[in-house]
Amino acid sequence: MRGTLDGIRVLDLTAEPGFLAGKLLAEMGADVVKVEPPGGDPARRRPPFWGGVEDPERAILWLALNTSKRSLTLALDHPRGRALFLDLVARADVVLETAPPGTLDWAALHARNRRLVLCSITPFGQTGPYAGWRGSDLTVTAMSGNLWCTGDPDRPPVRCSLPVAYYHGSIEAAAGVVFALLARETTGEGQHVDVALHEAMLMPNIGTAAMAVMTGNRGARSGAMMRQGRSVQREIWPCKDGFVSFALRGGPARIPGLVAMVRYMDEHGMASERLKAMDWTRYNHNLLSQEEVDALSAEFGAFFRTKTMAELYAAACERNLMLAPINTPREMLASAQLADRGFFVDLEHPGRGRLTLPGAFARTTPASVAVRGPAPRLGEHTAAVLGEIGVDAAALARLRAEGVV
Amino acid sequence: MSGLFAGTTILELGGGAAGPLATRYFADLGATVIRVESRQRPDFLRTLKMTPGTRGGLDGSEHFAVLNAGKLSLALNLSHPEGVAVARRLALRVDAVAENFAPGAMAKWGLDYASLVRQRPDLVMISTCLNGQTGPHRFYPGFGGQGSALAGFNHVTGWPDREPVGPYGTITDSLAPRFAALLLAAALFHRRRTGQGQHIDLAQVEAGIVCLSEFVATYTATGEILGRVGNRSRHAAPHGVFRCADEDGRERWVAIAVHDDADWARLVSVLGSPAWATDPTLATAAGRLARVAEVEAGLEAWTRPRRALEVARLLQDAHVDAAPVWDLRDTHDDPQLRHRRHFREVLHPVLGRHPAETNALRFSAMAPEIRAAAPCLGADTDRVLRELLGMPDAEIARLRDTGVLA
Numbered sequence: 001m002r003g004t005l006d007g008i009r010v011l012d013l014t015a016e017p018g019f020l021a022g023k024l025l026a027e028m029g030a031d032v033v034k035v036e037p038p039g040g041d042p043a044r045r046r047p048p049f050w051g052g053v054e055d056p057e058r059a060i061l062w063l064a065l066n067t068s069k070r071s072l073t074l075a076l077d078h079p080r081g082r083a084l085f086l087d088l089v090a091r092a093d094v095v096l097e098t099a100p101p102g103t104l105d106w107a108a109l110h111a112r113n114r115r116l117v118l119c120s121i122t123p124f125g126q127t128g129p130y131a132g133w134r135g136s137d138l139t140v141t142a143m144s145g146n147l148w149c150t151g152d153p154d155r156p157p158v159r160c161s162l163p164v165a166y167y168h169g170s171i172e173a174a175a176g177v178v179f180a181l182l183a184r185e186t187t188g189e190g191q192h193v194d195v196a197l198h199e200a201m202l203m204p205n206i207g208t209a210a211m212a213v214m215t216g217n218r219g220a221r222s223g224a225m226m227r228q229g230r231s232v233q234r235e236i237w238p239c240k241d242g243f244v245s246f247a248l249r250g251g252p253a254r255i256p257g258l259v260a261m262v263r264y265m266d267e268h269g270m271a272s273e274r275l276k277a278m279d280w281t282r283y284n285h286n287l288l289s290q291e292e293v294d295a296l297s298a299e300f301g302a303f304f305r306t307k308t309m310a311e312l313y314a315a316a317c318e319r320n321l322m323l324a325p326i327n328t329p330r331e332m333l334a335s336a337q338l339a340d341r342g343f344f345v346d347l348e349h350p351g352r353g354r355l356t357l358p359g360a361f362a363r364t365t366p367a368s369v370a371v372r373g374p375a376p377r378l379g380e381h382t383a384a385v386l387g388e389i390g391v392d393a394a395a396l397a398r399l400r401a402e403g404v405v
Numbered sequence: 406m407s408g409l410f411a412g413t414t415i416l417e418l419g420g421g422a423a424g425p426l427a428t429r430y431f432a433d434l435g436a437t438v439i440r441v442e443s444r445q446r447p448d449f450l451r452t453l454k455m456t457p458g459t460r461g462g463l464d465g466s467e468h469f470a471v472l473n474a475g476k477l478s479l480a481l482n483l484s485h486p487e488g489v490a491v492a493r494r495l496a497l498r499v500d501a502v503a504e505n506f507a508p509g510a511m512a513k514w515g516l517d518y519a520s521l522v523r524q525r526p527d528l529v530m531i532s533t534c535l536n537g538q539t540g541p542h543r544f545y546p547g548f549g550g551q552g553s554a555l556a557g558f559n560h561v562t563g564w565p566d567r568e569p570v571g572p573y574g575t576i577t578d579s580l581a582p583r584f585a586a587l588l589l590a591a592a593l594f595h596r597r598r599t600g601q602g603q604h605i606d607l608a609q610v611e612a613g614i615v616c617l618s619e620f621v622a623t624y625t626a627t628g629e630i631l632g633r634v635g636n637r638s639r640h641a642a643p644h645g646v647f648r649c650a651d652e653d654g655r656e657r658w659v660a661i662a663v664h665d666d667a668d669w670a671r672l673v674s675v676l677g678s679p680a681w682a683t684d685p686t687l688a689t690a691a692g693r694l695a696r697v698a699e700v701e702a703g704l705e706a707w708t709r710p711r712r713a714l715e716v717a718r719l720l721q722d723a724h725v726d727a728a729p730v731w732d733l734r735d736t737h738d739d740p741q742l743r744h745r746r747h748f749r750e751v752l753h754p755v756l757g758r759h760p761a762e763t764n765a766l767r768f769s770a771m772a773p774e775i776r777a778a779a780p781c782l783g784a785d786t787d788r789v790l791r792e793l794l795g796m797p798d799a800e801i802a803r804l805r806d807t808g809v810l811a
Contacts, residue, residue, distance in 0.1 A: 004591040004592060050626040065619065106769070125741065131741075133721050134721065134727075138645075139660045141660075142646070143729065143730075143739060143741075145731050148573075150562065150570060152567055152570065156646040156658055158562070158635055158646070159572075162619060162620055162631070164572060164616070168765075171583035171587060172766060179409060179430075179768070182409060182597070186409075191769040191770040192768070192769035195765055196765050196767075198741060198765075199747055199765035203579045203583075204574045205733060206549075207422070209733045212737070214760075216734075218733050219732050219733035223570055224569070236554075236568060238568065243568060252449065286454060317541070323551070326554050327554060327556070328624070328630045329620060332557065338540075340539070341537055356621075357621060357625070358611070358614045359611075359615075361607075362606060363538075364588070364603050364605050
């Protein structure tokens, strides 16, 4: 089996917010053709560049999120380009796009191909009072409640420095496409899938936005801490060479890890009598005062400062401690777990060398998800893709001369 | 079509957020999702905030309720061999199995894919945990906070001069369900077309790292480890969150993202073209990035006395990307979320009327619906055993008496 989406043809018109959606569909076996303007996708011009050379084939953002796709250049603002696009739509299963609502005409596309699924990823959705608003990672996250709750209490709300709203929205879009393909199996008809990045950023609150009207908790920033019960508990702790994530919270799933952590500290002579005397099997963070939490935290914190991220994570894996290092790509590439699973792939980029990238986003039996190739060079597959709709070499030469491809 | 998954049944084992949020996509599109639960070892969300005074006990958790709307609950004691036998019969009978236990748990009960597929060759099953079903760290027992750390999200969230923070809500817990829904839907699509089943091993850390491909590729291509930059952009300015006038005694903020020089020119005219902003050296992104703190201070002086929504409206009217920063409660009054009916009211037996949330997908020819509140533990035990397994009432009573349905 190549993939679960074998034979599904996707035209990918997305800008950065939708790059991941096409990548995921391609890695499940779909034939994803990135449709770029003849000058190339704007992401190809964004620094940094691999090797420091400003080159549309070396833009890291482009290379990272467009793996496994093919590239076709087509001037959609040119009447011939538009006509060729509609010819491609006639035999496509899916069009992915991120243009402002109303740019693509769903009715016209649907008339051309009744089986087509159009998936639109926009900041706020296709209709509604804010549908015409501009939006991007920062601003859609601002309106989700998620930004409000992220960051330090004495600073403004803060976002992740990489655009997580685009990742959430893209995975949502890929799922929406497959739901629509499944529906088509029954109805024979495609449909328009409307993904709002803003609404996609509600789920990362893990239900707490819905709960706000039940509990009155409007959310608050607590920095490296987490607020629960009557106190705040540290969540991210400094260690010898970085930071680790560890929760001093109870419950059946966590208590064995707390017991094991105290034993580990004791082996290093760093568990006080008070810590050892505690009945950890009855530990309930909800019942502790802030003073009690702070006293416990001081002991755990002092211990973590004597150990590196690697030492603490090795112990966590051996002893089932619920502790994790605050990883950077350096630690990920050194991970024995990821190496054992063959996660990273080393992709040959013709003329540029090999680049290591994250691999399949899941493993299946039988195997069906894989990074199938590097991000395409600009227009690399123009002749092949247009050849599939009957554009021969002579016609292609004319299109090139007219600036259509 | 009314419900894409009407007639489809998914058996769910496990708990927390990462597993249960995945099957919500299917429940909202008409699937019957049966949670296998037990009083012996309840879902940790049922107990997370529990104290001896919690009304409704295990059924009184708001958190469990909002994440599990529209599902059924079957109480089954998996420490009892007859409980395992019932789970096995159900797993072989349903359309898909979704589980998010630590690796090894399902195998211990003989409910793992390898055991089940012998009797159900076209089985579709997803297993999701932090590190995956194989490898030396597969038994590592973390929650979403640890997944977020391992996948790299914490390192890039926060301020450059402060310690890292998490993106609020332990992000792998919300990325993983989306990946799981995608993979499960594709497996069902594939089975429909070919008759073949599939086992999916979704390692939440790996899927998270795939999202952060730009972070990884920057390191492997250049050796640079991207750090925390607060709300700033490496490519454009101003790009940040600015203080506005307090409202109802609470701090208010507005997010403003200038993406290019044309955006800046329109922003400056909304500001009334003050002298500091019309400085020609600020007309280019490079010029603004070189003096970013000064630009931010100038902008905040303008936003500070104004209401956040008013600032956002003024800027959006000029086609500048800006938005008020809502707190969790504010999202209920957001007109766009209302238009999309993001929150839907359900009636819960213990908690009463409360909002539940649907996903970010709307379709031209089908509509997600939340059909019921989350179940009380074991609320649907008899119905599931009767309807799915055709179990006689006397047998159900016997299992209950022997502690199997607890």
